[in-house]
Amino acid sequence: MTDAERIGMVKEIFSTVTDRYDFLNHFLSLRRDVGWRRFTVKKMSFDSTHRFLDVATGTADLAIGAALRHPRIDVVGLDFMKEMLDVGQRKVSGAGLSKRIQLLRGDALSLPFPDGSFDVAGIAFGIRNIPDRLRALSEMARVVVPGGKIMVLEMAFTPGWFSNLIYHTYLNRLLPRIAKRFSLNPRAYYYLADSIMNFPPPDKFSALMRGTGMADIETHKLTCGATYLYIGRKPRG
Template sequence: MDADSKQKHVHAVFESIAPKYDIMNDILSFRRHKAWRRFTMRKMDLKPGQTSLDLCCGTCDWTITLAKESRTGQTVGLDFSRNMLDVGQAKVDKLKLGEQITLVQGNAMELPFPDNSFDFVTIGFGLRNVPDIVKTLKEMKRVVKPGGKIVCLELSKPTWQPFKSIYYFYFEKLLPLMGKWFVKRYEQYRWLPESLATFPDLQALAELFRSVGMRNVKAYPLTGGVAALHIGTKGNEGS
């Protein structure tokens, strides 16, 4: 699948699953995604007043967490799916966070923000879906402030047996069936294992962070390597 076809396919997938996205995340990860995000927030150590940009923000759970942690800092959520953003906007409005959170429909590979704009730029469970990972990382680095951090929380690839075999059986065989059973979406949830097949593993993604110039790159495997957290810091000179 070429980059343009992938982008169109992924857009169609997320437009169609938006109403059931949150409940399926809970079911498919056995609610572990919430613990992974809590771990990520501890490692980020976001301070009151700091600003953040949440890419591929989906229905905005992480965007809202970032805003609450910052208390007063402006938080922007960006996603290319209008349906996902509509679900997220309803959450933002319900929590009365509209003055702090701004949602933008856009492309993670071509961010509509000036250089050095945010203290943190995050992407949660979205990097494997972009057509060009390196271009996205470069854009994240461009818009983060010198001394700021880019953060990726993403599915990864377990390496130790027998857990690896069990995980791949679940991920490749059972997960699409669960999508069919719970939300009548088989083809859309078959995309998840397909999207991970060519995605870099823990160490390879860390090297991509370094290749775009990020410093002090940290990589943390989560739940036996099912997911991973990567954090890199932009040099103070802006390079």
């Protein structure tokens, strides 16, 4: 697949699954996704702009989690799919957070903010869907203040016979059946399985973050390595 085909597939998936996205997310991760996002927002700190940017915010779970955990901050959530943002906007309004969370349509590869606009920029389960990861990470680093944090939450595939067996069964057999049951495009779920299995392992992904100039990279293994939280710091000088 070319990058343009991958982006087309990502857009097709997230305009199709929109209404069921939250349900499927919780169901397929056995609700672990809630705990993973909670862990992520706990690791955030705000000392300068008191603003958080949630890139590829989707239905705004990370944005809402951050606003609830850190009552003094304002949040911007950005995504290129209007359908996902519409669901997110309903959740933001329902949580009474419309004054503190702004949802914007935009591309992670060209963030519409000046340098140093946020204390923290995060992305949850989004980076694997962006073929040009280096550019997305560089953009996140650009818009945080010096000393600010870049946080990436992403699923991982650690090779080994046991994880191979579980992942292959789960992703290649269970997931497509669920997709069929929910009348989703099965190609979309093959793409999803492929994107998880071909995502770089933690040491390579950390190196990619370092390659954008980030320092002090932390790697947090969650739920036996099903997901990792990566944290990088933008150097001060």
